[in-house]
Amino acid sequence: MHNEAKAPAFFDMIRWDAxxxxxxxxxDAATGEVLMVAWMNADSLSRTWxxxxxxxxxxxxxxxxxxxxxxxxxxxxxxxxxxxxGDVLLIGVRQVGGACHQGxxxxxxxxxxxxxxxxxxxxxxxxxxxxYESKQSGGG
Amino acid sequence: MHNEAKAPAFFDMIRWDAxxxxxxxxxDAATGEVLMVAWMNADSLSRTWxxxxxxxxxxxxxxxxxxxxxxxxxxxxxxxxxxxxGDVLLIGVRQVGGACHQGxxxxxxxxxxxxxxxxxxxxxxxxxxxxYESKQSGGG
Numbered sequence: 334m335h336n337e338a339k340a341p342a343f344f345d346m347i348r349w350d351a352x353x354x355x356x357x358x359x360x361d362a363a364t365g366e367v368l369m370v371a372w373m374n375a376d377s378l379s380r381t382w383x384x385x386x387x388x389x390x391x392x393x394x395x396x397x398x399x400x401x402x403x404x405x406x407x408x409x410x411x412x413x414x415x416x417x418x419g420d421v422l423l424i425g426v427r428q429v430g431g432a433c434h435q436g437x438x439x440x441x442x443x444x445x446x447x448x449x450x451x452x453x454x455x456x457x458x459x460x461x462x463x464x465y466e467s468k469q470s471g472g473g
Numbered sequence: 474m475h476n477e478a479k480a481p482a483f484f485d486m487i488r489w490d491a492x493x494x495x496x497x498x499x500x501d502a503a504t505g506e507v508l509m510v511a512w513m514n515a516d517s518l519s520r521t522w523x524x525x526x527x528x529x530x531x532x533x534x535x536x537x538x539x540x541x542x543x544x545x546x547x548x549x550x551x552x553x554x555x556x557x558x559g560d561v562l563l564i565g566v567r568q569v570g571g572a573c574h575q576g577x578x579x580x581x582x583x584x585x586x587x588x589x590x591x592x593x594x595x596x597x598x599x600x601x602x603x604x605y606e607s608k609q610s611g612g613g
Contacts, residue, residue: 412585
């Protein structure tokens with residue numbers, strides 16, 4: 334944990350999983366578009382709370398991750414909701430650029446068509462190679 | 474699996490977890506409101522696909538679960554999206570009644586206020602005791 338006098342009360346209402354994580358759905362606060370899902374631990378949520386920009390915990394890299402730290406595509410937090418079971422967060426944001434490291438505004442850019450195949454359901458808002466140099470998968 | 478000639482192609486694009494499950498975000502297709510999150514296995518997704526009503530897998534009860542089977546609060550599927558990593562589904566629905574077993578339209582009815590406490594951010598759309606008799610937790 335970084336320097337914080339005391340965690341906000343709602344931290345105690347979260348049912349963190351066995352690894353101390355909770356999934357966070359990130360939603361465009363203006364349009365309702367679901368942008369992405371990522372994991373938070375207490376530290377990343379604390380930084381999200383104090384900075385009002387989303388921070389996540391990368392399970393594959395086992396490290397804290399400031400969304401937009403590399404790309405500039407930060408998410409300004411407008412609201413936080415907790416579900417009835419206390420095990421999922423819903424974060425309303427103002428998204429700068431795109432949430433998806435593949436260049437789309439939303440990570441949910443693939444839609445199931447009537448035949449059960451996947452089709453692109455969005456246009457790219459940026460070129461990933463312009464934003465991420467020698468970048469591993471996972472947004473930045 | 475119940476009788477199905479063949480699973481739709483997008484099933485093969487899903488990165489099921491070690492338990493054979495994938496989380497599904499359920500969103501009101503008309504308003505964009507995020508209603509709930511629940512788990513699906515291949516069987517529940519197959520039934521969702523064929524019936525066009527959501528079916529989930531309850532980890533606590535280790536059983537298939539037809540949303541609205543008890544309460545009548547079914548979810549008519551309008552769209553299905555898969556995220557870029559292939560490990561989260563986004564289901565657009567027309568929700569009958571409320572998604573939350575506590576009587577709210579959305580399970581995300583608790584909002585974090587400016588002080589970090591939780592406040593109710595919605596009105597009940599039904600009385601849980603009217604809908605669920607001697608009902609365990611978890612929507613129905």
